[in-house]
Structure formats: C-alpha cells, structure tokens
Amino acid sequence: GSLGSSLYVMLADSGVESTSKDPEVASSRLVPGQEQSSSSKRKKLVLLGTGWGGMSFLKDINTSLYDVQVISPRNYFVFTPLIPNVTNGTVEARSIAEPIRRMCRNRKKDVKLYEAECLDIDHNNKRLLCRDVSEVTVKGKEEFIVDYDYLVVAVGALSNTFGIPGVEKYCHFLKELEDASRIRDTIVDCFETASLPNLTDDERKKVLSFIIVGGGPTGIEFAGELHDLVHQDMAKLYPFLKDLVSVTVIEAVDHILNTFDARIQNYAERKFRQEGLNLKTNCQVKKVNEGEIVYLDHKSNREEIMPFGLVVWSTGLGTRPVVRDLMEQIGQGDRKVLATDEWLRVKGCNSMYALGDCATVEQRKIMEDINKLFELADKDKSGTLTVEEFKEMMEWARKRYPQIETFMKKKQLKDVRLLIKSAEASHTTDKTEVDLEAFKEAVAEIDSQMTRFPATAQVATQQGAYLARCFNRLPLESEGPEGPLRVTDEGYHRFQPFRYKHLGMFVPLGGEEAAAELPGDWISIGRSTQWMWYSVYASKQVSWRTRALVLYDWIKRLFFGRDSSRL
Numbered sequence: 001g002s003l004g005s006s007l008y009v010m011l012a013d014s015g016v017e018s019t020s021k022d023p024e025v026a027s028s029r030l031v032p033g034q035e036q037s038s039s040s041k042r043k044k045l046v047l048l049g050t051g052w053g054g055m056s057f058l059k060d061i062n063t064s065l066y067d068v069q070v071i072s073p074r075n076y077f078v079f080t081p082l083i084p085n086v087t088n089g090t091v092e093a094r095s096i097a098e099p100i101r102r103m104c105r106n107r108k109k110d111v112k113l114y115e116a117e118c119l120d121i122d123h124n125n126k127r128l129l130c131r132d133v134s135e136v137t138v139k140g141k142e143e144f145i146v147d148y149d150y151l152v153v154a155v156g157a158l159s160n161t162f163g164i165p166g167v168e169k170y171c172h173f174l175k176e177l178e179d180a181s182r183i184r185d186t187i188v189d190c191f192e193t194a195s196l197p198n199l200t201d202d203e204r205k206k207v208l209s210f211i212i213v214g215g216g217p218t219g220i221e222f223a224g225e226l227h228d229l230v231h232q233d234m235a236k237l238y239p240f241l242k243d244l245v246s247v248t249v250i251e252a253v254d255h256i257l258n259t260f261d262a263r264i265q266n267y268a269e270r271k272f273r274q275e276g277l278n279l280k281t282n283c284q285v286k287k288v289n290e291g292e293i294v295y296l297d298h299k300s301n302r303e304e305i306m307p308f309g310l311v312v313w314s315t316g317l318g319t320r321p322v323v324r325d326l327m328e329q330i331g332q333g334d335r336k337v338l339a340t341d342e343w344l345r346v347k348g349c350n351s352m353y354a355l356g357d358c359a360t361v362e363q364r365k366i367m368e369d370i371n372k373l374f375e376l377a378d379k380d381k382s383g384t385l386t387v388e389e390f391k392e393m394m395e396w397a398r399k400r401y402p403q404i405e406t407f408m409k410k411k412q413l414k415d416v417r418l419l420i421k422s423a424e425a426s427h428t429t430d431k432t433e434v435d436l437e438a439f440k441e442a443v444a445e446i447d448s449q450m451t452r453f454p455a456t457a458q459v460a461t462q463q464g465a466y467l468a469r470c471f472n473r474l475p476l477e478s479e480g481p482e483g484p485l486r487v488t489d490e491g492y493h494r495f496q497p498f499r500y501k502h503l504g505m506f507v508p509l510g511g512e513e514a515a516a517e518l519p520g521d522w523i524s525i526g527r528s529t530q531w532m533w534y535s536v537y538a539s540k541q542v543s544w545r546t547r548a549l550v551l552y553d554w555i556k557r558l559f560f561g562r563d564s565s566r567l
C-alpha cells in the first residue's frame with residue numbers, strides 16, 4: 001500500500017524493465033557458448049584478482065550456490081597498508097602476506113584457484129584468455145580459456161607514470177610486496193655503496209639522495225618511514241654518512257596530503273620541514289635520467305635537476321592492460337577506470353561486475369530520482385502533490401538516500417538541514433497542494449557534494465562484501481523477487497545500490513606520530529594516533545598468523561632496531 005509499490009506498477013506500465021526481466025538473469029540464459037558444469041547446475045562465477053576487493057568478495061560468497069573460480073597472478077593476499085613498513089624493515093614481507101588457499105580452506109570455501117593472469121576478456125562470448133605466470137612450465141607458458149556466466153573484475157590498478165620519460169626505467173614503484181623488498185635492498189645498497197673508499201663526498205651525497213615523487217598518503221608514509229630508518233638505525237651503523245643523507249618529496253600541487261584536512265596538511269608540512277626533509281611543492285617532474293631527475297619548479301618557473309640514489313614514484317593509479325582492452329571493446333575507451341552503475345555492474349556489459357581500484361561507481365544524481373518520483377506521484381500531472389503523497393515520497397527518498405539523513409546531521413550543512421526542515425514543515429498543514437522548491441534546492445546541494453569514492457582498501461572491501469551479499473541472494477530473488485527497491489534509468493533493480501560508509505583514514509608521519517581523519521569532521525594527530533594506528537592495523541589483519549607475525553616484527557624492531565642486511 002506504499003507509494004513505492006504503486007510507483008513500481010506505474011514504472012512497469014511505463015515500459016521500464018521490471019526485476020523479473022533483470023538483464024543479468026535474462027542474458028545469462030541466452031549467451032551462446034556457455035557451458036554448465038556437467039556435475040552441477042551451478043553457474044560459473046569467475047573472480048579476477050585476490051586483492052582487497054577480491055578477497056572480501058571471496059570471504060562472503062556462498063560457494064555452494066556457484067561454481068567459483070579464482071584467477072590471480074599471485075596466490076597470496078597482501079595487507080597493503082603495511083607495505084611501507086616493509087621498505088625499511090619494520091615488518092618482514094612474508095608477515096603481511098596470507099596464502100589464498102589457506103584463507104579458503106579456513107573458511108571452508110569450495111573454489112578453484114588458478115595462479116595465472118587474465119590477458120583478455122571476451123565479453124560477447126563470456127570467455128577469458130589466461131596465462132600461467134610462474135617460472136615452472138610444462139609446455140612453455142601455459143595459456144588457457146575459462147568460460148563464465150558471471151564475471152567479477154577486481155584486478156586493481158598499476159602505478160601511473162603519466163608517460164613521463166625514464167620513470168618506468170629508473171624509478172621504483174610502491175605498489176606490490178616485491179616493490180617494497182626491492183626498495184629495502186636498494187636503500188641498504190645506497191648506504192653500502194656510499195661507504196666505499198674511492199668516492200668523494202659529493203658522490204656520496206648523490207647516492208644518498210632519496211627522492212619520493214608524489215605527496216599522497218603512500219608517498220608521505222614512505223618518506224616518514226625512510227626518515228626514521230635513516231635517523232634511528234642507519235645513523236648508528238653508518239655514523240660517517242649521516243650528514244650526507246637527504247630525503248626529498250616532490251609534489252605537483254601546493255600541498256602534500258591534499259586529500260586530507262588542511263590541519264593535517266599543515267601539521268605534516270611543519271613536521272617534515274622541522275625534521276629536515278625537503279618538501280618541493282608546486283614542482284612537476286618532466287624527465288628521469290640515470291641518476292638524476294628533472295623537474296619544473298612552478299614557483300620560479302625554472303627547470304631544476306636533482307641527483308638521486310633512489311626515486312620512489314607514487315603519483316596515483318594507471319589502468320591495467322586487460323582493463324584498457326576491455327574498455328575499448330565496450331565503448332569506455334576514453335576513460336581511466338571501468339565505469340559501473342551503483343550495483344557495480346560494468347556499464348555496457350552483461351553479467352560483469354567490477355570493484356576496487358579498477359572501477360568507479362557512477363553515482364546517479366539524487367535530483368534525477370526525486371524528479372522521477374515526483375512525476376510519477378503526480379498522478380493528475382498538475383505539477384503538485386497532496387500532503388500524503390509528499391510524505392510518502394519523502395519517506396521513500398530517505399530510504400533511498402541515507403545521505404539525506406547524514407548530511408542533515410553534519411554541522412557544516414546547517415543550511416541544507418534548515419531547507420529540508422522548512423520544506424517539510426510547510427507540508428504538515430492540510431494544504432492539498434505543496435511546493436517542492438525548498439526541498440529540491442536541498443537535494444541539489446546534496447548532489448553537488450557527492451564525490452567519487454577514493455581508491456582505498458576500505459572501498460574495495462565494502463564493495464566485495466556488498467557484491468557477495470547480492471550474489472548470495474540472487475538465486476532466491478529470481479524465484480520470488482522481493483519487489484522494487486530502487487529506481488534507475490534502466491529500471492528497477494532488486495537490490496539496494498552500493499553505499500560507501502567512510503570509516504576514516506590514517507596517515508603515519510614517522511617518528512611514532514600519525515594523523516587520522518575520522519567521520520564527522522574529527523581529526524586526531526600525534527603519538528596517541530600512532531598507537532591507534534597500531535591497534536587498528538593489528539586488529540584488521542586477515543588471519544591470526546599474520547597478526548602474530550606483524551606484532552612480533554613490531555616488538556622485534558623495538559628491541560633490536562631494523563635489520564639492515566641486504567639479502
């Protein structure tokens with residue numbers, strides 16, 4: 001008897017596809033070449049990638065409902081927030097890696113895992129071309145085809161070089177576990193090389209010049225870690241070199257940590273400058289040559305050259321080739337990441353979903369829905385609603401957009417709250433006609449404040465869990481759809497759209513200090529925040545094994561310092 005169900009009927013009447021004609025279900029029946037497993041009627045669900053998004057999906061998916069196959073070039077999961085800890089030996093590489101097979105066995109998941117890379121996605125025929133990535137081969141590099149009914153793409157992203165010459169060849173990236181181990185070795189190598197007797201002090205300075213390009217959270221955390229390593233450990237082992245070391249951060253815009261609150265930016269910049277780190281903001285790298293980096297300083301408008309022993313490139317994300325090829329096939333060639341709708345369905349494809357760093361959710365504007373609801377509720381097309389209809393529409397809109405509530409609670413959005421309240425207040429009388437202008441104004445304000453999700457583990461994990469929940473309910477829903485939940489351009493969908501819940505963000509700054517931005521405009525900076533960071537990341541470990549190993553590494557570092565062996 002709610003407005004929701006009457007709107008559903010009206011939408012269905014108006015020709016918009018209903019849930020029972022869901023494109024996913026329909027298309028998966030029609031696609032040629034799809035092979036069902038002879039032993040079971042379960043549909044083939046293929047997952048690409050075993051990072052944050054992939055593992056969160058795998059953790060929650062009910063493997064008795066689907067024939068789940070996982071394809072990933074690495075057979076382990078990495079706890080990426082601790083990768084910078086590996087670069088200076090605070091944590092060992094293996095302490096933050098957990099084998100996928102172990103995770104599946106512990107959670108009693110019935111999955112087939114192929115340690116391979118997906119080279120090509122043929123979305124028309126629902127086929128994947130894959131290749132073994134290991135050194136052990138039987139008939140050369142093994143290539144094979146995998147068919148799917150549903151595909152979940154969670155392959156993450158690459159480091160973005162922006163096509164700048166020399167970056168690929170001379171810089172280190174900080175993305176994978178192997179990168180961190182290589183950086184650790186190179187740092188120690190730089191110190192050992194600088195200790196050789198035949199070098200001048202200028203040559204030593206050059207080899208001990210460490211540059212980080214990119215002042216985002218990863219680059220800044222690494223800079224802090226490096227500073228700690230140099231001053232807490234290397235200074236004791238190489239006292240004759242300690243005054244020759246320099247750590248420089250090059251950032252293209254005005255401030256480092258530019259996605260964080262201004263208070264955190266200012267604190268971090270002040271701290272780094274006091275500790276003697278070089279911060280070069282407004283500087284853009286143009287080229288990297290062997291042993292020297294060329295950048296344009298926008299403040300002086302001059303090109304500068306800086307020698308280096310190690311450069312770590314951490315400037316954002318680029319697209320994996322397999323994703324780029326797919327985007328070209330499906331008309332998304334001009335984009336950097338796959339566009340999905342709010343149900344994580346890849347736009348322009350059937351039965352394909354994407355999450356995490358390789359995808360972005362194109363959020364619908366709330367106003368579009370409100371207008372549509374209004375039009376549908378306005379039965380006599382008079383441009384007005386009755387009070388009852390307005391109230392029902394409001395209820396519907398609030399369920400649809402929990403942000404309306406969240407935004408209303410936020411202090412800085414007092415105006416929006418007042419607008420909505422006054423819009424509501426004016427409709428509590430017995431007037432038969434209501435004017436929605438104030439309400440619409442508030443909604444437009446909310447729309448303008450909606451931002452894209454950041455590329456973080458937090459987003460990928462929530463998306464993986466959301467998608468697994470939808471898949472677990474899919475067989476049930478096909479038999480007895482629970483009815484319309486959401487209105488979209490393509491018609492109703494049986495599930496609520498994905499909604500990201502931001503839980504806050506940390507950035508360690510070195511020297512046992514960290515900064516945190518918490519929901520509700522809270523920030524926290526200092527040593528206590530670093531302890532909060534330790535406890536959060538210890539608790540977030542994916543297994544008791546890695547938790548024990550990480551805690552052991554932290555304690556070991558406290559007593560014995562960091563290990564400077566170059567293995």
Ligand code: FAD
Nearest residue numbers: 049050051052053080081118155156356357455456457458
């Ligand atoms: P990933 O975790 O990158 O996983 C991608 C998976 O796909 C991998 O298993 C990969 O092997 C696999 N794959 C790649 N190519 C193919 C292919 N062709 N076929 C099949 N599989 C493939 N986020 C936070 O929220 N907090 C933090 O503190 C934080 N710190 C970070 C520190 C560092 C150093 C880095 C690099 C990232 C950090 N992030 C952090 C970001 C976070 O790690 C990413 O947002 C997250 O990993 C994205 O998850 P994903 O599943 O999309 O991709």
